[in-house]
Amino acid sequence: MQKRQFLASAASWAAASSSPWLAGCAAPGATAAPADAIFFGGPILTMNNAQPQVEAVAVRGGRIAAVGQRQAVQALQGPQTRMVDLQGRSLIPGFVDPHSHIGGVGLQAISANLLPPPDGGNASIAELQRTLRAYMQSSPEVGELAVVFGFGYDDSQLRELRHPTRDDLDAVSRELPVVVIHQSGHFGALNSLALARAGITASTPDPEGGVIRRKSGGREPDGVLEENAFFHTLGRLMPKLSQEQAISWLEKAQQLYLQFGYTTAQDGRADPGSVATAIAAAEAGRLVLDVVSYPDILQMGDGAFMQGPYYGHSYTKRFRIGGVKLTLDGSPQGKTAWLTQPYLVPPQGQKPGYRGYAVLSDAKANEQVAKAIANGWQILVHGNGDAAIDQFIAAVRASGPVDRARAVRPVLIHGQTLRRDQIPQLKELGIFPSLFPMHTFYWGDWHRDSVLGDPRAQNISPTGWVLEQGMRFSSHHDAPVALPSSIRVLDATVNRTTRSGQVLGPEHCVSPWIALQAQTLWSAYQHFEDAHKGSIEPGKLADLVILSDNPLTMERHKLATLQVLETIKGGRSVYRLNPQDS
Structure with a gap:
């Protein structure tokens, strides 16, 4: 097992134990105000490597007030404090969506x-x-x-x-x-x-x-x-929707994300109409979770919203524009991703040797990446095929000084056929990989038997190689490509089991602890939000999820049976599986 995975697995094991070193607490002062709520009575998985599991969490004013031993945290209990007994269920940070629409x-x-x-x-x-x-x-x-x-x-x-x-x-x-x-x-x-x-x-x-x-x-x-x-x-x-219809559609989508424990959602290729709808929903107070938007750089119109109050690292009424999106190729399961080596079985109408195709010329890709980096915009780049990833890497290199590129934290979206030799280049250029291990379940058999063949199919979304380089990654669902299921993402990132029950690329299976970090803390880092999201630490937002079991100790092949029982945004319950429970 690679060193990083070993250390993470050791942390996971320790988190499940009752070792005294887990007893650290942000001890409340004697004059601290009472908490609004205190959670206890079940495993609380913080996603903080320095303090992986604690006995209790206090929430006040929508933020984490204290974590640690129950006795110490309960010093913040007041007459109006709501005491939440987890009854053996797990508490984790809210899921941060690293890529979807x-x-x-x-x-x-x-x-x-x-x-x-x-x-x-x-x-x-x-x-x-x-x-x-x-x-x-x-x-x-x-x-x-x-x-x-x-x-x-x-x-x-x-x-x-x-x-x-x-x-x-x-x-x-x-x-x-x-x-x-x-x-x-x-x-x-x-x-x-x-x-x-x-x-x-x-x-x-x-x-x-x-x-x-x-x-x-x-x-x-x-x-x-x-x-x-x-x-x-x-x-x-597409019919022209009224503003009310458009906001209603967004609210229906929002409910799906909350059902799966997401407290932050992404709109990863927004057009100006989608941006306008999200702003209208924010102004009307109808966003329950945080929505971060990345408008398509090729469809921005005058791009005035990149200069307005919603662009930046801070949310305004639960909405912000985080940067821009660029698409360089298509999908491997549809055989339109741009590869350096041919598809195993060419699609209908194509001859042997077909490798998919680019969406943009090299010159156009270079121009758009350089534009984003020059403006200081974080850029998310859709690249499934390794030829498209080569194009992205070359565009970042051509954009100017490496330090300037690293400052905007470019993101590779999907990276499904990411080659081992490309990963050190991502690290050098500061390109963050947001990978798609969930493909192993939905299309793993198809990749092996028709799209890529072995060994390429074994190495789709190669999380093991990324960890080998000491890098972080995020793991996404790309909804509406699939349902925005955090649980399916978790299961696939850990187990990489195909529909037929085979494990695709065992060297890329990761521990549940790492898979959870890839959906919480590391996803928050991708978005420049890890200072206040992604882990349960004092001062961070009280974005929390209650799960039906402990993903660190349950049998790994049963992870797909986990349920999100409750989603909490800023200390307020926004979804319950059984609404009558309180």
Whole structure:
């Protein structure tokens, strides 16, 4: 076991013991004001390596007032202090979302659920069609929007091993536009009416960084759109929402994040409309968790919001703009990620030797990365394929002095085919890796058998290699690519078990302690927020989660059975699994 993993595992073991060295406490002074609440009676996992587990936590004014031995912390108990007996359940810091698209989760929340098992019931195109028909009969949004949206189909999990086509969707409806979105978010399929509304015909050329798939033997679109072809079309078909509708969608998304213990959520590729909605929600006091937005640097318009009060490291009414986002390639499961070596099985219509493709030229990528760093904007860069990661590394090098680049803490998003030789370069340039081990569950078998083959599939999101270099990483869910499930992220980061039950890349399995840090303290560090989030320490925000079991001591293969029982934001309960419990 690598030294770092060994030390972290030792810390985890010690946290589960009753050793006297865990008894440290930020001892309250004799004149300290009483706490609003004191938590005790279960394992309290602080994510602080210096004091991994404590007996009690006191909260006052939305922040942590004291941690340590129960007897010492209870000195802050007053007549109005709420005493919370955990009854053996675990308390941890609130999860900090290192990468997702909360704005997209709003669309997912009002769309037909086309996810395959275990998150949905769509294992064939016929089942997908039945789901859409049932949704059309029951959903008020269909009548309101006059468009049928479905979210989450996955060609790799459909019995037919292909995308639904315009003909499949015409069988659902010819009277309404039908738009179904791939689980990766990088593809979509449209029926004939939706294609017509979007102005896509046999004479429409493929856009730069995108593909309009055609029927065999001709130029007629078959309904499936890749990358920029899909992104541009979705924007044209999206109904114009009122501000109230847009905020309502955001609130529905917010509830999903709270259900899984997230107290900070990210909007990782926001457009100006999404930014405006989040600001309106913040001003109306309708944000319960913190939302940090990264507008797409290519779609910023005049970018005026980068100069306004919401840009910076501090939240205003629970919202802030943290930097910008840039996308360099597509998805490996959809076989549009840009690789240096060919895909194991090329996708439909592609010849052997196909390696995916870039979204931007090197010159354009260099220009955008340099623009962000020159302005002092943190930049999140979507790079799944190792060729895209090479492009990102080269762009950071070309941007100017290394110290200036390191100061903005650039972030590699996904890094699924990150090569071992690239990791020292990330370290040198100060690029923080936000990895996607959850792919091992959802698409691990597909990566091994069709996308990459071994050994490349074994090393997707190579957390072991990152730790080997003494680096931190974060672990994300990329919702709405998957549900914003902190528990699924935790399980996959620790176990890397595929749908078929195989372990993909055992050398990259990490301890539960490290996996939790990657979802809390290290995620907060990624966002420049670790001074006040991510661990249970005096002075930090009382962002807390109560779990049904102790992830450090339970059997690792059962981590997926953990439940979030309560989410607490700034000392206030904002979600309970059983609302009647108090």
